[in-house]
Structure formats: structure tokens, C-alpha cells
Amino acid sequence: MHFCLLNPQHLMFRFLRLLVLPLLTISSVAVAQVDFRPGYIIQPAGDTLRGEVDNRSAVRSATECWFRQGAGAVRSYSPTELLGYGLPGSKVYRSRLVAVPDSSALLPRTYFLDVLVAGATQLYYRRDSNGYEHFYVGTGPAAATELVYRRTLTTSPDGSSRYLEKNLFRGTLAETFSACPAVQQQVASLPFKQSQLVAIIKLYNACVGSATSASSQASAIPRSHVTIGMVAGLGIDELRITTNPGFAGLSNADFGTSTQPVGGLRLGVTLPRLSEKLSVQLEVLYHHQRYQNEYRINYSSSTYSEQTRVQLTHIKFPLLLRYTYPTGRVRPIVQAGIAANLGLKAVAEYRQQSATSTTSYSPWQPVFTSEVRTRSGWGPVASAGIQSLGLGGRLLTLEARTERSLGFTHDTGVGSIIWHHQVLLGVTLTK
Incomplete structure (x- = not known):
């Protein structure tokens, strides 16, 4: 008996198709939800x-900016x-007209910029719709200039490739720091990192005698939070067999389901710079499956029974993007990943x-040789559930999860797909 692995291009297409729906669910939920918190707006006057x-x-x-007072209607401000x-x-946002020094094609535009450093010279931050980070420096109440860093791949006439860096931000900062030569000299070797930009602008403000404004005038720097936890539950797995035309035997097999416990460890990392509602979850799970089936085979003019049994043991490594509803004691969660x-x-x-x-059987024989067994694979995962605080401030999660994985062989003749359905309970060991 033989098994086959599906075409890799078809697998990738099916994977993307299966992953799109969970990701769209996360996106639509994230867009639709609101998270109103005590805040303020500053009017033009x-x-x-x-x-x-x-x-x-x-x-x-x-x-x-969406703003409301009491039970009043929500108003949107640009x-x-x-x-x-x-x-x-x-968070502190200020409306600023921003300009890009090396691009005359990009007209100045007004944004709400996140204030990272307040004082005589301010540092601002913005993330665009493509996920790129932008930093700006300003010395007045209205305008700000982008700190430009570009890294491009170029190819020389001899065919070799290398990266070219344009550190235009250093020139912008050097001009801004003209009142303090001691700080200005440090710009020449300054790396383009948020922490370095924050530090040097605070240093400049101190040099020129500007009180680095109270923390209420600048956003709190978001920091990722790491949690370690345990997860355990019950897995119900379904093995599906497909055979090539003309292949007898397993074409009649229906293995039904395998119900076994599943458990392991979980590492969670929040993504506050992207969104306070998003986090990445990495798990290590032990998973065992057991299937058995008996079916009839018609061969020539004879009909006889055949039995097949399958045992699979895996260490699974799910990598998931989690969206958590931001309010309430019990908060819905949605996850998708591989x-x-x-x-x-x-x-x-x-x-x-x-x-x-009709009552005795031949000895058990292997369906395939060890050379055609698949030792590794992957598949899309999606889940939905709830999260709540438990005893001692530890997070509890309860979720229903579905995964589609490849079978366990790469030979020809027979293919296999496994659907995994799990109910999992998780608890964090750290706060």
C-alpha cells in the first residue's frame, strides 16, 4: 500500500485560502469594535x-479621533x-503638518502624531497603513519634519548587489541641534532607532535648558509584556484518506475520529506598538492520535475484509496572532496562524x-516503509474563545480551535489529510 503528498503549489493555495477567512474575521472584529476610555480633545481655540x-x-x-461626552453622540475629528x-x-497626540525633506512629490500633510518627547524640541511617531514607522522632529507648535532613513538594494555593473543607506535624518537633527554643539557632534554616528532618537532629543532639551515636560505631555513608551503559561484540553481528530483511481484497499476506509488529550506550554508576547489588542502566542503541544477501521474489498470475483490501524505522535508548534476584545471581565479572543x-x-x-x-486474519504488516513517512509538516490554525482573570491575577483562556494538517507520508497512491478540533484551557504562570 502506498501514500502520496499533494502538490506543494496546491498546498500553498489551499493554505492561503483557509487562512484568509480567520484573518478577515480578526480584521473585521478589530475594525468594528470601539474602546472608549477617559480622554480629552484640544479645540482650535x-x-x-x-x-x-x-x-x-x-x-x-x-x-x-472619535470623541464623546457622557451619553452624547460620537463625533469623528480629523x-x-x-x-x-x-x-x-x-497617549498624547498633537496635530502637526509634516514634510518629507527629500521628496518634493509628497505634499505636506497633517496628522495626529504620537508625542514621544515633549519640550523645546519634540519627537513624534506615526505608523502608516503599510506598517512602516515614521519619526518626526519639531521645534514649534504647528509643523514637523520627518527624520528620513532609507536603505535600498542596488546592483553594480559587475552584477554584485549591496545595500545603500541614506541617513538624511542626521542632517535634519544636526540643523535642529545648532544651539548645542556638544549634542550636535553626536549626530554623526547616531543609529536610526527609536530609543536612540528619544535619548538624544532629551539630551538636547536638557542642554538648551528646556524642562523636559511632565509625563502627561508625552505618551508613555509602550513596552511588550511576556507571559508564560500552560495549556491543556481534549483533541478530536479526523483522518481523511484519498486514493488515486484504480487503487483498491484504502479507498473504502473511513477512520472516523480519534479522541485524545493534548497539552503543553504557551509563550505570549503583546504588540503594543501595533495595537494593545494584539499579541503573538507560541505553543509547544504534545499530541497523540489513534485510528482503526475495518472495511470490505472487492478484488476480481472475491470479497474480503481488511483492517487498518494508524498511530501518530507529534510535537506541535502553533504560532498564532491573537486579537483580544479590550474591555469587560470576560473578553472574547480570536486567533489565526500556522x-x-x-x-x-x-x-x-x-x-x-x-x-x-472468515474469522482469522493475516499478521499485521506495515502500510509503508520508513523512507516514505513524513516526519514534519504544517497547517493553518484558527480559534475563538474567551479570556478572563483568575485567582492571583492570572489569565485564564478557554478556546475552540481547528487545524488542518498534512498526512503522514510522501509516497504515491494514497493521500491523507487530518482535521484537528480541540477544546483548550490555558492559564498563565506569570503575571
């Missing part, structure tokens, strides 16, 4: 109105309609009914 501001992603926060807005103790599977054991055996007896 300088008046401050207090109420609630929608805590949005970094991308959307730069172009729109960057040209406000001087700024904020969430006390968390799972890599490392095979520890793959045993598939069959036996046939004796030609002389």
Missing part, C-alpha cells in the same frame, strides 16, 4: 474638552479640526482476512 476617546490602533489614531487629543497616563508539526511516531499497519477463514 485652545479649549480642552474632557470626555471619552476611542483607544484605536497606531495606524488609525494618526488620521482620526487632524485639521483639532490641536490634539490624548488619554491621560497613556502550526508546525514534528512527528515522533508514525505507525500504519494493515491485515487481511484469511482466504480460508
